[in-house]
Amino acid sequence: MSREATKPxxxxxxxxxxxxxxxxxxxxxxxxxxxxxxxxxxxxxxRQCYHIGLRSLPLISLTxxxxxxxxxxxxxxxxxxxxxxSWLPSLVxxxxxxxxxxxxxxxxxxxxxxxxIGAELGSMKVTEQIDAMEVSAVNPIRYLVVTRVLxxxxxxxxxxxxxxxxxxxxxxxxxxxxxxxxxxxxFEKGFDSIIFLDVITAVIKAVSFGFTIGMIGCYxxxxxxxxxxxxxxxxxxxxxxxxxxxxxxxxxxxxVTNWFR
Amino acid sequence: xxxxxxIKDLYKSFGSLDVLLGVNLxxxxxxxxxxLGRSGTGKSVLIKIIAGxxxxxxxxxxxxxxxxxxxxxxELNALRLKIGFSFQNSALYDSMTVRENxxxxxxxxxxxxxxxxxxxAVEEVIDGVGLxxxxxxxxxxxxxxxxxxxxxxxxxxxxxxxxxYDEPTAGLDPITCQEINELMNEVKExxxxxxxxxxxxxxxxxxxxxxxxxxxDGKFKYQGTxxxxxxxxxxxxxxxxDYNFIESKLQD
Numbered sequence: 001m002s003r004e005a006t007k008p009x010x011x012x013x014x015x016x017x018x019x020x021x022x023x024x025x026x027x028x029x030x031x032x033x034x035x036x037x038x039x040x041x042x043x044x045x046x047r048q049c050y051h052i053g054l055r056s057l058p059l060i061s062l063t064x065x066x067x068x069x070x071x072x073x074x075x076x077x078x079x080x081x082x083x084x085x086s087w088l089p090s091l092v093x094x095x096x097x098x099x100x101x102x103x104x105x106x107x108x109x110x111x112x113x114x115x116x117i118g119a120e121l122g123s124m125k126v127t128e129q130i131d132a133m134e135v136s137a138v139n140p141i142r143y144l145v146v147t148r149v150l151x152x153x154x155x156x157x158x159x160x161x162x163x164x165x166x167x168x169x170x171x172x173x174x175x176x177x178x179x180x181x182x183x184x185x186x187f188e189k190g191f192d193s194i195i196f197l198d199v200i201t202a203v204i205k206a207v208s209f210g211f212t213i214g215m216i217g218c219y220x221x222x223x224x225x226x227x228x229x230x231x232x233x234x235x236x237x238x239x240x241x242x243x244x245x246x247x248x249x250x251x252x253x254x255x256v257t258n259w260f261r
Numbered sequence: 262x263x264x265x266x267x268i269k270d271l272y273k274s275f276g277s278l279d280v281l282l283g284v285n286l287x288x289x290x291x292x293x294x295x296x297l298g299r300s301g302t303g304k305s306v307l308i309k310i311i312a313g314x315x316x317x318x319x320x321x322x323x324x325x326x327x328x329x330x331x332x333x334x335x336e337l338n339a340l341r342l343k344i345g346f347s348f349q350n351s352a353l354y355d356s357m358t359v360r361e362n363x364x365x366x367x368x369x370x371x372x373x374x375x376x377x378x379x380x381x382a383v384e385e386v387i388d389g390v391g392l393x394x395x396x397x398x399x400x401x402x403x404x405x406x407x408x409x410x411x412x413x414x415x416x417x418x419x420x421x422x423x424x425x426y427d428e429p430t431a432g433l434d435p436i437t438c439q440e441i442n443e444l445m446n447e448v449k450e451x452x453x454x455x456x457x458x459x460x461x462x463x464x465x466x467x468x469x470x471x472x473x474x475x476x477x478d479g480k481f482k483y484q485g486t487x488x489x490x491x492x493x494x495x496x497x498x499x500x501x502x503d504y505n506f507i508e509s510k511l512q513d
Contacts, residue, residue, distance in 0.1 A: 039369075124354075132352035135312045136366035136419065137338040143369075 027219050031149060034141045045147040052113050052148075053155035057162070059108055064163035067104055068096060068170030076178070085179060086189075092171040093190030098198050101164035102157075103250060106209035109156055110242040114217040117148055118238030121221025122231040130222070145222070149214035156210030157203055164202075201257040208253065209246050216242040262289040264323075265423055265455040266311060271320035273306055280306050282479030284320070288423075293449055293456045295470030295487075297463075302476045304459040305349070308425040311457070312346050313337045324423065342370060345416030345454070349428040351408040353400035359411055360396045363387065367418050386414040389451070390444060406437035413444060417452065424448060424456040430465045442468045463491075 010018075072092050079085050121144060124130050133140040168190065175181045181189075217238045224234035266288040273281040280303035288294050296304050309315045310322055313329050322329045327340055353362050363383045368374065374382075387393050390410040395403060403411065409429060416424065429445060430438040442465055448454055449469075458469055466473055467487045474484040477497060483490045491498060 120356075127350055127355075128348045128352040129354055131309075131314055132346070132348055132354075132415075133365075134314060135341055135344065135346040136370070136416070137341040138366060138369045 023223070024219055027222070028215060030141055031145050031215065031218075034139060035146045035150070038139065038142055041143050041147050044143060045151055048147050048151035049155055051116075052109070052151050053159060056109060056112055056155075056159060059112060060105060060159050060163050061166050063104055063108055064101070064166035065170040067100055067163075068092065068167030068172075069174050070170075071095065071100070071167075072171040072174040088175055088179070089171070089181065089186045089189040090193035093168065094193055094198070096164050096167045096171070097194050097202055099250075099254075101167060102160045102202050102205040102209060103246070104167075105156060105160040105163045105206065106213065106246050107243060109152070109159065109210075110213045110246060111239055113152060114213045114238040114242045115235040117152075117214065117217030118220045118224075119231055119235035121145075121218055122224030122234030125222060125224045126227055126230055145218040148218055149211060152214030152217075153207055153210040156213065157206035160202065160206040197257060197260060201253065204257070205250065205253050208249050212245050212249065213242045216245065262292070264288065265290055265325060266457070267321065267323040268307075268311075269321040271307070271310065271322060272318045273303065273310065273315065274318055279479060281317075284476075284479070284481060286474060286481060286484075288455045288457060290455055291449065291453050292471045293445070293458060293469050295458045295460060295466040295473045296476060297461060297466055297473060298476030299461065303479060304476055305427050307476075308346070308427060308457055308459060311423075312344055312425060313341065342419055343422045345413075345419065345421035345424045347409070347413050347416060347424065347426045347429060349431060351400075351412035353403075353408055353411060353415070355400050358397055358399055359387075359392075359403070362400070362411060363415050363418055366415065370419065382418055386418045389417065389447075390414045404437075406433050406440065409433070409437075409441055410444065413448065417448065420452065422452075422454060424452075424454045426456060426458045426460075428459055428461075430460060430462045435464075438462065438465065439468075441465075445469045 072088055075088060075091055076085060079087055079091070121130070124144070130140045130144070133143065168187075172181075172183065172186050175186060176183075220234040220238040220241070224230040226233075264287050266286070268284055268286040271281050271284040272279075284307060286294070286307075296307065298304050306315060310317050311324060311329065313332070316330050324340060325343065327336070329337070329340070332340060353359075354365065357365065360383060363386060364379055367379060367382055383396070384393070387396060390413060392407055392410055392414070395407060395411070400408060400411070413424075413426075413429075424445075426445065429441050433441065445456065445458065446469055449456060456469075458465065460466060470487060472484060473487050473490045474481045475490060475498060476482075483493055483495070483498065493499075
């Protein structure tokens, strides 16, 4: 009753890539189906929000502050040439709200959270903990995946908002020291230059980046194989793939929202 | 006696690797069947098919008269509540304490249980495996034998009618092996379970098996009591016996 090995339709690599794409699509479909059926694992969701959100705060604080501070410092000489340093708050606020805050937060989180989810689920997969869940009639997609994807989709926009605030604080510190701008004037100039669409774009970006990080981490973890080597590979590929997709999404969302400007 | 598991002409391959090539096996109520065979012969694949973790390529797998591959998810989960699966590496959830591990299937499958009822069920199974002191420990703090016992306790909390043991004594010292063998016999008597015990430990097979089935070349070539199977002149059976005999002598 031996089955003949199927011949590749294109080349083995393209076949594998297409199969991977199909499997990922099926996985996302399954997660959506499970998210809207059965009981929601609220306690696990809260635990994940704590792990993803609260425990990322120190790293986001540091990165956000440095981004705002350095970006302001680097932009000053160019604006100085035109005698336009008073535009610094506007320039930096636009850059932070529109692009930097969601992007920096998501890249940091794809390294910290994406790899963590990939490694955790990958290790559960190779040690048969996911099988153990399944044979005890507990749905592992609902318990492990839905909670993590939802937690990252919700917490990453909140972290992005926080990152924007900290980055603006870094910018303000630099501007206050160099130009003597006070806090009220800084925020007046900064927020006068952003419009509602900027905020909406930032929220859309952060939500889609958060969803991507959670989903890719879970997908890679769930498909880990070959022992500890597979766990490392799952963690690594979670980061690489989610970062790649974040940049693709960034381009796509910017293009689409620019049509409405 | 009634059949609890019926396997007929079961085939399973992974790509070009043929693993099971027409397996036939019946397991009866309150019977322990030991499946022996060399590593990589498909013993674990067989019990994973019974638990619905893998699907067969061909053949019939019935548990309590229900064809496992034909069940939808809801029916399969209902059937799984009657099946306990003890994994080779115990598969304890390593981010949870022993207590949380034991409660995990219970609170998710039986709704509206009070805290007192959950605690009572946990205490009952943990007492059964004699590890009450470990309740608040993490799995990483337990020894190999303790992990096996907790793994078995986690399945017993759902009061299963069938137990599937995957290499229950692998990697354990002879004394702990003996304790696990005794525990499996106790489970059979106390919970009136039918079991399939996957092993290549002949002491385990002799002490726990009402019947022994030996998997060679993807099929059960020999089935019977331990004495019947090992009185066979097949050199492959003899070499299996001799190897285990030497190994147990070395351990002594």
